[in-house]
Amino acid sequence: MPKAASSVKPAQIPASYEAAEQELALIVARLESGELALADLQTAHARGTELLAYCSSQLKAVEDQIKVFDPPNVRPWTPE
Numbered sequence: 001m002p003k004a005a006s007s008v009k010p011a012q013i014p015a016s017y018e019a020a021e022q023e024l025a026l027i028v029a030r031l032e033s034g035e036l037a038l039a040d041l042q043t044a045h046a047r048g049t050e051l052l053a054y055c056s057s058q059l060k061a062v063e064d065q066i067k068v069f070d071p072p073n074v075r076p077w078t079p080e
Helices: 017-033 038-065
Strands: 067-070 073-076
Touching (some): 017 038
């Protein structure tokens, strides 16, 4: 017997960090508006969580690439 098509969509990967940040800001505004139905709240929260994880991973990747030259050693950058 064939399975019914799932209504769950695979997560869309944002085109860029900036696109993810913009979409996340829109989701936060919708969540804060208080006008979403419960099912929409759950969907928006799940997408927001995905976007936050994406943004965090992008920032971590950039931080890992930044190096500070400190003769004679090169050490990872650490925020002050």
